[in-house]
Structures are given as structure tokens and as C-alpha cells.
Amino acid sequence: MTLASIASVAASLFVLGIVLSVVLNINNFAITAQNQFDSIQIFLIDDIDTGEIASFKRKIENIDGVKDVVFESKEMAMEKFKERWGDEAHLLEGIDNPLQNSFIIEVVSIDKADAVVNSIRGDAFIDNISYYKDVIDKMITISRVISTAGLSIILLLSTISLFIIANTIKIALYARKREINIMKYIGATNWFIRWPFVIEGLFLGLIGSLIAAGAVFSLYSFVYSRLANETYALIGGYLLPIDTIFDSVFIIFIAMGIGIGILGSLVSLRRYLKV
Amino acid sequence: MIKFEGVTKIYKGEKTALDNVDIDIKKGEFVFLVGSSGAGKSTFMKLLLKEEEPTEGKITINEIETTKLSRRKVPKLRRSMGIIFQDFRLLPNKTVYENIAFAMEITGNKAKDIRRKVPSVLSMVGLSDKAKSYPAELSGGEQQRVGIARAIINNPSLLIADEPTGNLDPVNASEIMRILKDINKRGTTVLVATHAKELVDKMQQRVIALDHGKVVRDVERGLYNDAK
Numbered sequence: 001m002t003l004a005s006i007a008s009v010a011a012s013l014f015v016l017g018i019v020l021s022v023v024l025n026i027n028n029f030a031i032t033a034q035n036q037f038d039s040i041q042i043f044l045i046d047d048i049d050t051g052e053i054a055s056f057k058r059k060i061e062n063i064d065g066v067k068d069v070v071f072e073s074k075e076m077a078m079e080k081f082k083e084r085w086g087d088e089a090h091l092l093e094g095i096d097n098p099l100q101n102s103f104i105i106e107v108v109s110i111d112k113a114d115a116v117v118n119s120i121r122g123d124a125f126i127d128n129i130s131y132y133k134d135v136i137d138k139m140i141t142i143s144r145v146i147s148t149a150g151l152s153i154i155l156l157l158s159t160i161s162l163f164i165i166a167n168t169i170k171i172a173l174y175a176r177k178r179e180i181n182i183m184k185y186i187g188a189t190n191w192f193i194r195w196p197f198v199i200e201g202l203f204l205g206l207i208g209s210l211i212a213a214g215a216v217f218s219l220y221s222f223v224y225s226r227l228a229n230e231t232y233a234l235i236g237g238y239l240l241p242i243d244t245i246f247d248s249v250f251i252i253f254i255a256m257g258i259g260i261g262i263l264g265s266l267v268s269l270r271r272y273l274k275v
Numbered sequence: 276m277i278k279f280e281g282v283t284k285i286y287k288g289e290k291t292a293l294d295n296v297d298i299d300i301k302k303g304e305f306v307f308l309v310g311s312s313g314a315g316k317s318t319f320m321k322l323l324l325k326e327e328e329p330t331e332g333k334i335t336i337n338e339i340e341t342t343k344l345s346r347r348k349v350p351k352l353r354r355s356m357g358i359i360f361q362d363f364r365l366l367p368n369k370t371v372y373e374n375i376a377f378a379m380e381i382t383g384n385k386a387k388d389i390r391r392k393v394p395s396v397l398s399m400v401g402l403s404d405k406a407k408s409y410p411a412e413l414s415g416g417e418q419q420r421v422g423i424a425r426a427i428i429n430n431p432s433l434l435i436a437d438e439p440t441g442n443l444d445p446v447n448a449s450e451i452m453r454i455l456k457d458i459n460k461r462g463t464t465v466l467v468a469t470h471a472k473e474l475v476d477k478m479q480q481r482v483i484a485l486d487h488g489k490v491v492r493d494v495e496r497g498l499y500n501d502a503k
Contacts, residue, residue, distance in 0.1 A: 182364045185324070186425070187354030188381040 001168040002204065008164045009208025009260055010215070012157030013253050017216030019150030020249055026143040030136045040105040040117060040131035048125055053101070056125050060105060063119055065112030070104045077102065100127060158260055165204050165264030169197050170272050180273065193273075198265045205261020209253045216253075217246070276302045276433060276464045277323065282332030284318050284488075292318035294488040296332070300466065302432070305459045307475050308468040309499055310485035316468040319485070320437050323466075324358070325349050337432055354382055357426030357463075361438035363418040365410040371397070371421050372406040378425045396424045400454060416447030423454055427463070434458060436467040440474060448474060472499040 042060075044053070053071065060069050072080075077099040107113050117129055173180070183193055277300040284293040293315045300306050310316050321327040322334060325341055334341045341352060365374050372393055379389045397403045400420040410418055419439060426434060436455065440448035452467075452474050459465040469475065475482060475498065482497030483490060492501065 179366050179368075182366060183381070184350075185353065185358060185360075185364065186378055186381065187350045187352070189350040192381055 005165045005168045005204040006208045008161035010211040013212035042103045043100045043128040045127045068106040074099045162264045166268035169268035201261040201265030205257040209257025213253045278335040280333045282329045285330045305465045305480040307482045314485040315488045357431040357434040359422040359436045361441035375425045434465045475499040
């Protein structure tokens with residue numbers, strides 16, 4: 001039972017840790033990335049000829065806020081793509097090019113991006129627009145979904161932990177029932193009898209939280225060191241290094257662990273001990 | 276010291292355990308509470324300890340109206356009395372010394388005072404050499420003496436004994452009663468609930484007899500049964 005108590009608290013806080021890591025990183029990404037993605041990519045429909053491409057390009061160049069427009073043919077896109085694949089690029093030989101022609105628009109300043117996009121959005125030649133705001137909006141939505149789902153799971157797991165701890169304490173209470181009875185007869189106060197059990201609950205929660213903290217931080221370090229180096233340098237560069245979030249997250253973990261532990265004890269004491 | 280005025284206790288609508296009981300026990304008295312099983316002795320004890328509440332009536336202990344006492348103050352009330360039980364009720368995982376010291380610990384006494392008082396009370400009951408023994412290693416008589424030591428260590432003004440000799444042989448039983456009389460001589464009010472006829476007859480103290488929840492006899496220097 002003791003193991004179950006500790007494990008459930010650890011599990012619940014572990015989920016919290018993962019959710020926190022993901023959410024904090026996404027939010028950080030959203031903020032820092034805003035300044036970096038200052039280009040808009042417009043994907044064109046396939047059914048367009050060179051003349052229409054040229055005139056469309058001029059039309060875009062004339063929009064207020066547009067600094068430069070560069071055309072990227074599907075072939076050029078494929079080359080860029082192959083470059084990213086590096087050694088494995090030969091795997092792409094012989095595949096029909098699925099990529100589209102596109103314009104890469106550089107805006108004068110970030111705040112113009114929205115306006116520019118809105119002014120060409122409905123155009124018939126456009127198949128898809130991709131720019132930072134899309135990405136970031138999506139990420140923020142994902143972040144919100146993860147927070148909400150995560151929070152529900154955490155709440156559920158915490159409640160379960162609480163009851164598992166309450167049950168562990170109940171067993172401890174029954175084991176010492178005779179002694180508690182004797183203590184009551186010779187006049188021990190309620191809190192005198194209660195506090196050892198509250199401490200026990202506290203420790204169960206504390207150990208659970210320490211285990212969870214250890215697990216989350218090891219996992220985070222591992223993921224961080226892997227991502228920061230590899231091809232995903234793009235993402236890696238945005239990950240929050242551990243030290244920035246360590247202190248506050250650690251305190252939250254300990255506080256929650258102890259809280260669940262103490263609450264679990266008190267619930268059990270209230271229900272099973274007429275003290 | 277103990278005053279029961281018009282006390283009635285009816286359990287869950289059926290059994291009348293005590294019926295309009297009036298009892299007045301003064302400070303320093305030694306009183307036997309006698310009666311067969313079911314007469315109301317245990318109920319009387321439970322009301323004294325506030326383990327149960329009377330259906331009607333007023334109970335006063337040491338000038339405090341306990342019927343009006345809040346549940347929060349119950350531990351304090353119990354600490355003002357010394358209680359010994361038929362089954363001794365010692366903590367099995369503590370030594371004799373620790374069992375007695377425990378009664379002082381829960382009243383927040385300092386370790387220094389505990390170290391001073393426990394040995395003296397142990398010698399009063401003749402168990403100085405058993406301080407480090409565990410209850411399981413002691414005879415019934417010895418265990419009860421530990422119980423008495425624990426009950427008196429905080430110098431209560433009232434000592435309550437619920438069938439103290441119930442689990443003891445005659446020799447040990449007499450010994451226990453002798454110790455209780457000694458304690459009474461020092462000024463503690465002693466109340467013993469019992470159906471040990473021989474002991475009651477031998478000691479000739481005040482006898483209050485209960486029968487079917489009523490006080491049927493209350494005599495000084497009394498016997499277990501009416502003298503014929």
C-alpha cells in the first residue's frame with residue numbers, strides 16, 4: 001500500500017511535469033518565434049501559367065508592407081527539401097514532385113504581416129498560405145488543449161492518489177486501533193493522536209513528488225540534449241534550458257506532493273477515526 | 276466530587292440503563308459501586324468519562340458540569356481522572372516505564388519531570404525492578420499495578436476503577452485493593468465498580484448498589500449484599 005501511495009502521487013505529478021514542460025516550451029516558442037518568422041509563404045494552385053504567375057507577383061509587390069517577393073518553383077522547393085534530407089536524399093529520387101509553386105513574401109515589419117495576408121487571402125490563385133501566425137496559433141491551441149486535457153488527468157490522478165493515501169492511512173489506523181483507544185481513555189487530545197498519521201501521509205506525498213521530480217527532470221534533460229543537437233536544430237534552439245524552470249517547478253511538485261499526502265491523511269482520519 | 280442529579284440514560288429507544296439516579300460522592304471518599312451485570316455500572320462509568328451522554332439529568336465532576344462540556348474539552352476532563360480497567364489496557368509495545376511516562380507525555384510534561392516522577396510512582400506500587408519489562412512479560416497483578424501507577428502519576432483528584440480485579444486471582448486482587456486504599460488515604464477520591472463480593476465485604480467502605488438502573492442501596496461501611 002505504501003508503494004501504491006507513493007507511485008500514484010509520483011504518476012500524477014509526473015503527468016503534471018510533462019504538461020508543464022510542454023506548455024512552458026510552447027509558450028516560450030510562441031513569444032521568441034514571433035520575431036523570427038517574418039516571411040509569409042503563399043502556395044499556388046497547380047493550374048496556373050507563367051504569365052499569371054508574373055502578374056500575381058506584381059500584384060503582391062504592390063501591397064503595402066511587402067518588402068520583397070521571391071518565386072520558388074516546385075523544382076526549387078524539391079531541391080531545398082533534398083538538401084534538408086542530406087545523406088538520405090537519394091531516397092527521394094524517382095518520386096513525383098508533390099510540392100507546389102510558391103511565393104515567399106518578406107514583409108517590412110512583423111505587424112504588417114496580418115494585413116498583407118488578409119488582403120490576398122481570398123485570391124483564386126492561392127491554394128494555401130503559411131506564415132508564422134498560423135504556426136503559432138496552432139501551437140497555442142495545442143498548448144491549450146494539452147493544458148486542459150493534462151489538467152483533467154492531473155486532477156483525476158491526484159484525487160486517486162489522495163484516496164490511495166487515505167486507504168494506506170486507514171490501514172495504519174486499524175493496526176493501531178487498540179492503542180488509539182487507550183490513548184483516548186487516558187486523555188490524549190485529538191491532535192496528539194492524529195499527528196503521526198498526518199506526518200506519515202506527508203512523507204508518502206513527499207517521496208512521491210521527489211520521485212516524480214527526478215523522473216521529469218531526467219527525461220527533460222535527455223530530450224533537451226537530444227533535440228538541441230540534431231537536425232531539429234530549429235526546435236532545439238527554442239527549448240527552455242532546465243535551470244530557468246527548475247526552481248519554481250520543483251517547489252510546485254513538493255507542495256503538491258505534501259498537500260495530497262496531508263489531505264489524504266486528514267480525509268482518512270475524519271472518516272475512520274472518531275477523533 | 277461526583278454528583279449525579281436525576282440522571283437517566285436510555286440507549287437507542289429501548290434499554291433504560293440508568294433510571295433517575297441521584298448520587299453524591301464527596302471528596303476523599305472510597306466508594307464501591309456494586310450490582311450484577313446489566314445493573315448500570317458500566318453505563319455509570321461511561322457517563323463519568325463522557326463516553327456517553329445522559330438522556331436526562333446533570334453530572335458534575337470536581338465542580339465542573341460535565342454535561343455541558345464541549346467535546347473539545349473531553350481529553351482534559353479525562354486527564355483530571357485516573358482510570359484503571361479490568362483488562363489493564365497497557366500499550367503492548369511500550370515498557371512499563373514508557374507506559375507510565377506516556378500519561379505524563381500527553382499532559383505535556385517535561386522529560387526532566389517525567390524522569391523524576393515515574394520511578395517514585397513505580398516504587399509506590401512495588402514494581403521498581405520491572406521498569407524495563409514489557410506488559411506481556413508481567414503477571415496480571417503486576418500489569419494492573421502498572422495501570423494504577425499510570426493512573427495516579429498526574430495526581431488526579433479522582434481515581435476510577437472499572438472492575439479492577441476482574442482478571443486477577445484473590446491474592447493479587449487483595450493487593451490491588453490495598454494499594455487503592457493507600458491512594459485513598461492520601462486524599463484521592465476512589466470509586467470502584469465491581470462485583471467482587473469478598474473484597475467489598477472485607478473492606479467495609481461506602482457501598483452504592485445499582486439494580487436495573489436504579490440506586491437501591493447506599494450505605495456507609497456496607498457489604499455487597501444487605502446484611503441480614
